[in-house]
Amino acid sequence: MEWTKEARYRLYKSMTAKERMELERLVSASIWRQNYHIQPMHGLLNDPNGFVWYNGRYHLFYQWFPFGAVHGMKHWFHTESSDLVNWENKGGALEPEFSFESHGIYSGSGYVHNDSLHLFYTGNSRDDEWNRHSSQCLAVMDELGKITKLNKPIIEKQPKGYTEHFRDPKVWEEKGKFYMVVGAQREDLTGCVLLYESSDLIQWSWLGEIRTKAREFGYMWECPDYFTIENHGVLLFSPQGLQPEGDSFQNIFQSGVWVGKPLNLENGQFLHGDFQELDAGFDFYAPQTTLSPDGRRLMVGWMGLPDIEYPTDTEGWAHCLTIPREVMIKDNLLCQRPVRELKEMRKTESRSVMMLSNELRNPGLLSGESYEMIVNIELGNARRAGMKLRVGKGEETLIYLDAKNQKVVLDRTDSGTKFAQEYGSVRQKDYSKNNIRLHIFMDNSSIEVFINEGEIVFTSRLFPRKDSQGIQFFAEEGTAEIEAVQWEI
């Protein structure tokens, strides 16, 4: 199908029964539908939005274009869960109605106040010359799930000195006031985050930029989020336009954090350390955090990237969200771990322990395409040791320790259907210890690997054949001990 402007900028409610059936037929033939990740029923999913605990449940919305795997008219799709494991699709939640949002309901956040869920989003519109206009907007959801939009933006446009790239409001409360960060671009085409303040969530005043130590760090910062953990301030955002640097910034766009002192809300000063890229894998972008009712800081990301073609694009759907993770700070690094609730998904358990000596072996019972696995590798004198996953005819995905180069490596060169090849097919991070713990979540078309305490994470899509389900352990040029426990999901 040809994606003309008319085909891209349509409302979900204009979808005909025939179109829906055709999409459903295409999607149901896909071998890469996920088992336990949040994915669109059809169409394209991107950023998580409005992630919040409200009225006894988690609410998690996402950017959604219903008609196919392209970025067109964005809606918010709504899902709900009481346990972060079972998600219930509630349907489309926000769709364009007003002129200020005529070309999409862009990303934003949720904030609960006075028993109502306030949904802050960016109204994206285009004029006749296709110039972009962005405003920050508000919709309010009540306990029955009824959503009412304000009929005009709460922040009509960007301040002077900034371009129309002005989006993705995230709201929080501190010392009796409300604050909002918005991703922005200065007129000199550098990215930054703008800070706003309000006492009623409706009237907002601009306080200025968040003053960081990076004057030039990419051309646009998307999806900012600010939060504190213990006594640390954390500014999370997705900068665009960073150049690759060693093993870092290998994907088209990045996302990461600065960990520092709590933000000074009087003058916008944020004292922070070095930029920490949040993921070492191939497919991770635009994450958003929220607080659980028991005080944990939870994070979900988009397991995909803009401007990249994915193998399911021809199947009427694209992308999924990551598993929910808990984030914490250890030695000034933001670490991520799978939320403990995910243990509920564990089914049959298998175990294997092996001493390997310059060999490749099948560890008995372990195999599969949807599982959780915890692996401990003790490097003896092997040059490389690790695992091959999703092994099948001509297919394998490798995760291993490279002792010679002191790296931990994810290699998807032969994972299956190839895509995004121009960005390479190997990702690695410095790693000098001779033991490692890998906590792996494999789903039908993705892998998430949490290393040790979660200080390194690899998040990636994989598109193997259905029958590529083997698991093998290996040690090259020496010995290693590998111990694994696996649960089917």
Ligand code: FRU
């Ligand atoms: C990030 C992003 C956001 C924007 C949304 C539109 O992936 O570009 O900045 O609000 O996607 O779908």
